[in-house]
């Protein structure tokens with residue numbers, strides 16, 4: 001079964017609806033972004049969520065101190081790293097981590113081999129001005145060359161209710177991760193969150 005991560009949560013109601021619909025992971029963006037939340041806000045939302053829901057903090061080139069402090073304060077299960085964090089940096093972390101890769105070609109996939117202690121490896125699009133959350137897809141055929149086991153594979157980048165079935169059929173990820181694709185006019189939309197989750201559940 002494919003698990004679901006709804007990322008860019010800023011409001012408790014969106015978190016509750018996503019969990020009710022069946023999301024297993026929720027993401028809070030602490031990196032600079034239109035989806036950025038404060039530690040206090042994320043902690044407030046996170047403290048009201050069931051323990052089976054995995055809380056993920058999204059960061060870009062944060063220090064080890066910031067990652068670990070935020071994880072402890074908010075009660076994060078994972079930190080998700082979208083910057084230039086090296087394998088050596090990641091190995092020192094005392095919190096479980098997801099490493100993100102911006103995929104253009106096969107050699108981008110080879111980089112994943114260096115992060116052998118990552119809990120999950122997330123493949124995202126390289127198209128767009130931001131480190132993530134661009135709402136663009138990459139060539140899913142590249143996933144055929146995946147150099148790690150599918151049980152650690154998170155597919156991200158431009159997913160939405162219309163393309164997630166073919167994304168799952170083509171790449172068979174452990175987790176699908178969506179942010180832009182469940183937003184309307186820059187805000188999370190409960191109907192889009194529900195229909196994304198329903199589509200994944202029907203097709204995995």
Ligand SMILES: O=C(O)c1ccccc1N[C@@H]1O[C@H](COP(=O)(O)O)[C@@H](O)[C@H]1O
Pocket residue numbers: 007008027029031032033034035058059060082122124130131132133134135136156157158159177178179180181
């Ligand atoms: O969502 C953001 O604003 C963001 C900012 C900085 C790094 C990562 C971010 N989001 C992550 O990007 C991918 C793809 O998102 P989308 O569905 O294409 O919008 C996903 O992993 C988000 O968690």
